[in-house]
Amino acid sequence: MNPISRIVVIGLGYVGLPLAIGLAKRYSVTGFDLDRGRVDELNSGTDRTGEIAAADLKSAKLTATTDPAAIVGADVYIITVPTPVDEANRPDLGAVTAASRTVGKAIRKGAIVVLESTVYPGVTEEIVGPEIAKASGLESGRDFFIGYSPERINPGDKTHTVARITKVVAGQTETVAKALGEMYGSLNGGNIFIARNIRTAEAAKVIENAQRDINIAFINEVTMIFNKMGLSIHDVLAAARTKWNFLPFTPGLVGGHCISVDPYYLAEAATRLRHHPEVILAGRRINDGMASYVAAQVARAIAVRKPGPADVLVLGLAFKENVPDLRNTKVIDVIREIESLGHRVDVHDPVVDPAESQHEYGQTVLGSMPSGKRYDAIILAVAHEAFVKLPDIGLANIGQPGAVVYDVKGLWREAKMPGGFLYLTL
Ligand SMILES: NC(=O)c1ccc[n+]([C@@H]2O[C@H](COP(=O)([O-])OP(=O)(O)OC[C@H]3O[C@@H](n4cnc5c(N)ncnc54)[C@H](O)[C@@H]3O)[C@@H](O)[C@H]2O)c1
Known part of the structure; x- marks a missing residue:
């Protein structure tokens, strides 16, 4: 096993980027991603996920690349690629398999490969190891070694960062686990839990x-x-x-x-x-049924107040508060159901990227609060910081007299609603 000095992180998203930047304080780190746009953006000092501030990104000793030749011969490869499900909710391990092949072509004897993506027990040993072996012609456990270390960070959470959370680590052998424990320990002052084995660590996550x-x-x-x-x-x-x-x-x-x-x-x-x-x-x-439930509740409240199609404003499209992350947002399901009942829906979210929303969902997002239009119903779907004070500063100007306000998050429970508004929470 090589002493660890050069690390490659495969996949520079919400998980890979903060990890690569943290490790780059101590090791020589190269980040590899298939997405040229993402790599260009990072090399020019912008992180659209909002996890890393521009100043920290610019001062980090991280090289991002899309070039497989630039990742040959590292001591450790860390795979942090997406693990989504398909239309039938079955695991889609396509990115993990592809990343394993990329590593397989670049790896040399003595290296360790760690999977950080969330998976079911067995993926590291049954898919990652064999794919690398096939692509490299090397033998797992003899020529190269595998490990698993789940990622626990939480998008938008500035408290539980990589430097502050206990890192669970597992390796193919005790020596591998110990070496990985030392590497990850450089991120968080040695706050490491060595799991009994790789499958146990996968199961824990x-x-x-x-x-x-x-x-x-x-x-x-x-x-x-x-x-x-x-x-x-x-x-x-x-x-x-x-x-x-x-x-x-x-x-x-x-x-x-x-x-x-x-x-x-x-x-x-x-x-x-x-x-x-x-x-x-x-x-x-x-x-999964909650979006339908919310839509039905809103529709029922609208029907009580106003017969026929209504103008509805949805506040927030991100999957959670204060992050631009639109992946699997259920707000889109609420919108589609309300539209299917004949109502017209506008969406305002000051945090997400409107172009991404258009591209992913064909949904127009207003970056600023619509002015000059009054809505029959307002749905507070995401508790973004920007919406906390809205009842005091502008809700009255965007709702029709008697508007329905449906507060999915209970954010405005203590706020004073404009007179005549019907306030409901989930
Ligand atoms: N987002 C989170 O907060 C979080 C927390 C804990 C665990 N996880 C897990 O971590 C993994 C990564 O999640 P994420 O949120 O960082 O995803 P992400 O979509 O933000 O980033 C993944 C990156 O991998 C790149 N990529 C995809 N296929 C690739 C390939 N074959 N080679 C190189 N790059 C490739 C993508 O272009 C993207 O930039 C997932 O398994 C997820 O479940 C995520």
């Missing part, structure tokens, strides 16, 4: 996210029950949360690249072993 999904699904389910009882989930949670061991989850749309996807990886692995995952899939069903 996938249940971290499946557990969140299931907990949110439970809160979403009781939200629907309490709505029928005329109770507000937010009032119920405020009371229940005073118990020391009540888990503080809140209701909402569950989108994004992780929580709404990763449980399907575990479900697929279970199904292959002829175990039908009841709880995991029930959680997915409930959370």
Whole structure:
């Protein structure tokens, strides 16, 4: 095994970029990505994901490239490429396989390859290792070594950064795990947990996210029950949360690249072993159904106030607050359902890239608050910082008298609504 001095990070997205920049403080790091636009943007000092500030990006000793020749012969390769699901919610490991082949062509004897993408137990050993072996002609465990280290960062979260969270690490052998532990420990002052083996580390990551999904699904389910009882989930949670061991989850749309996807990886692995995952899939069903539920609630409230088609303003399109990330946003499903009922929808989000929205969803996004138009209904879909004070500073100017305000996040529960507005929360 080579001593670690040169590292290549494959995939420079939300996960790969902060990792590459952190490691570049101590090691010689090259970032490789297939997307030329992304590489050009990073080399010119911009990170559109908003994870790394321009000054930090410019001062980082990171070289980004699309050239496979530039990544030959590194000591460690770290793969941080997407792991989405296909239309049938089955794992799509195409990017992991392709990245493994890229590594296979560049790797030399003595190197270690670490997968960071979220997967089900077995992917590193059954797919990554063999793909590299095939492309390189080298033998896994003798000529090169594999490891897995799940990524836990959270888009937009400036508290739980790579420098501050415990990093779980696993290696093909104890020596590999120890070497990786030292490398990752340079990022966070040695805050490393060495997992028993690679599959255990893969399993740990996938249940971290499946557990969140299931907990949110439970809160979403009781939200629907309490709505029928005329109770507000937010009032119920405020009371229940005073118990020391009540888990503080809140209701909402569950989108994004992780929580709404990763449980399907575990479900697929279970199904292959002829175990039908009841709880995991029930959680997915409930959370996937929330967009329809919100749309139906809004439509019902509109119908009470105004017969016929209404003008609806949706505030926020990102999958979560204060990030430009549009991947798997469920707000788009809410919009499509409301439109299918004959209503007209405008969308305002000051954080996302309107061009990306147009490209991904064919959805026009207004970067600034529409002026001169008054809406019959306003849906607060994402709790962006920019919307917190809206009831005090402008909500009255964008709603028709008697407008419906549907607050998916409960952000404005304590705010004073303009007179005559009908305020509802999820
Ligand atoms: N986003 C998160 O906060 C987060 C947190 C924890 C774990 N994860 C996991 O980390 C992995 C990466 O997620 P992400 O959010 O960084 O994705 P991303 O889409 O932001 O970035 C992935 C990058 O990989 C590049 N890429 C795709 N295929 C490639 C290939 N074959 N070779 C080289 N580059 C390639 C893409 O162009 C893109 O720039 C996923 O498995 C995800 O589940 C993500």
